[in-house]
Amino acid sequence: MNETAKTTIFVVVAVAALAVLMAFTYVGRSLSPVLEPQEMVGKQLFPDFRPLDVTSLEIIKYDEQTGMPSVFEVAQVDGIWSIPSHSDYPADAKDQLAEAASSVMGLKVLSLASDNPGDHELYGVLDPGSKSLKPGAVGVGTRVVMKDKNKTLVALVIGKQ
Numbered sequence: 541m542n543e544t545a546k547t548t549i550f551v552v553v554a555v556a557a558l559a560v561l562m563a564f565t566y567v568g569r570s571l572s573p574v575l576e577p578q579e580m581v582g583k584q585l586f587p588d589f590r591p592l593d594v595t596s597l598e599i600i601k602y603d604e605q606t607g608m609p610s611v612f613e614v615a616q617v618d619g620i621w622s623i624p625s626h627s628d629y630p631a632d633a634k635d636q637l638a639e640a641a642s643s644v645m646g647l648k649v650l651s652l653a654s655d656n657p658g659d660h661e662l663y664g665v666l667d668p669g670s671k672s673l674k675p676g677a678v679g680v681g682t683r684v685v686m687k688d689k690n691k692t693l694v695a696l697v698i699g700k701q
Contacts, residue, residue: 577655584648586694591641593688600683602668607675609668641686644694664699 596615603610614631615624621637622628653663660666661679668680681697 577652580649581652582648584646585696586644586647589645589693591638591645593693594637594641594686595689596687597637597640598683598685598687600668600685602666602673602677602680602682604676604678604680607673607677609673640684641694644686644696665697667697 596613598611598613601610601612602608611625613624614621614637616622617624617628620628621631623631653659664679665681666673666677666679668683673680679699681699683697684694685692686694
């Protein structure tokens, strides 16, 4: 096989691979429509959320003094609610977790304050888990994450009122 034939085969395979990749990208986008921020007003934030699926709750707050996030987690370990960061110390979290989980059920987007990322500090919704935060940062919110055994069910940053 000469060099021209090899090059032609290589080009054909590359074009075919690109076409398959583009087809998967198109199908993936059409299966999970992305709403524009303004289109979210009036819609539920977590329409498929079921509180009984929650097996862990993580709360991340930002410590302005140290510039480090403070993480608290409670999770089911071997069927028992416990605190993983404290050697799986048993926790009486069933009622508190149920209350926290039910508080996000049915939450709707009431309005759009801004779609400008530069306004995140103003509204206090900077992610406390962000690596770019420095000591003394202001406008940092509280991140709440609820997961089941396999995936994140709810993740939100709570800012100013």
